[in-house]
């Protein structure tokens with residue numbers, strides 16, 4: 473079962489979408505300089521059960537367009553259930569992962585995917601030198617340009 477340490481509504485992490493975002497506890501990658509190292513321990517936080525997510529989707533009905541999971545790919549079966557619930561509510565879905573790719577089973581349930589570890593010397597999506605990629609999986613288009621300051 474996945475657990476989360478933070479739940480918030482975000483506007484910039486997924487361009488053009490109002491997203492309900494969950495920071496999933498237990499990221500195993502240990503990137504140096506991680507901005508959310510407090511969330512590394514998997515046994516902390518609250519349970520992100522399908523029942524809990526459905527309650528939140530009902531509460532935010534008409535107010536959000538997307539559900540964003542900041543991690544969770546290390547428990548793909550649990551994440552797939554949550555993605556399918558989100559899609560059933562006619563919402564887009566996004567995963568932020570530090571991996572370079574995730575399984576086809578996850579990708580077919582995702583609208584957007586952010587890949588790549590945090591490398592402080594390269595910067596995040598708002599850096600022109602980033603190693604990270606934000607992709608619209610419906611088209612395969614890289615949307616990194618939307619994160620760069622105009």
Ligand code: SF4
Nearest residue numbers: 499502503506570590
């Ligand atoms: S992938 Fe993200 S959450 Fe995980 S250690 Fe790296 S920066 Fe932190």
